[in-house]
Amino acid sequence: MLLILNVIYVLIAIAMIALILMQRGAGAQAGSGFGGGASATVFGARGSANFLSKATKWLAISFFVISMGMAWYATRKAGGDAAPTQAAGGMMSEAPAVPAQGGTAPAVPTAPAATVPQAPATPAPQVEVPAAPAQQAPAATQSPESAKPQPPAGG
Known part of the structure; x- marks a missing residue:
């Protein structure tokens, strides 16, 4: 019975592929302007839309x-x-069962814990950093007139 059903299933799939490929697409009418208008007369005046669809x-x-x-x-x-059966060789058939309340979970290997150094208990002593001496900022741009040497004042 299952073999006959599988054969019918494959034949229906092939027939669906053939019928879908024989149907016109949305842009098929654009091609009829270039001489393809006679193809619609195979299935009658209304074309293949009714029968194929x-x-x-x-x-x-x-x-x-x-x-x-x-x-x-x-x-x-x-x-x-x-009752449904568990599929043989399924992906979840190899998963471990969840333990019931009060049960123990299976041991899972873990990586050894990394040792992390502890922060010091007392804060580090505060060191005073001397301030940098103040300097006069250089002029960013000078105009060509100010770059010329100026005559001394008073003379």
């Missing part, structure tokens, strides 16, 4: 229904039990 819709619905059915079937036990 309806067929694609029903194929997509059946594709999703079969997908959900196969997913539901894969999560159930073969004996008809209603």
Whole structure:
């Protein structure tokens, strides 16, 4: 039964691909101005929009229904039990179980603790730093007139 369902599933997928590729895109009407207008007469006066879109819709619905059915079937036990089974080889099948309240957790290896030096208990003595002697700031820019030597005053 599952083999037949898989074959039908693949055939529906191939049919959907074919029908989607045969449909016109949004910009297909721009190409009809250059001599491609006769392609719409294959499916009748209205073109292929009705037949292809309806067929694609029903194929997509059946594709999703079969997908959900196969997913539901894969999560159930073969004996008809209603409880879902754990997938063999799944990613979470190897994870350790969470211990119950009051239980002990499995030992996890950790890196050795690094030794961090402690800060001194008393503050360091305050050292006075002498102030730098004040200097006169040099002139940033001088105009060409002020760069000329000035005659001495008084003469």
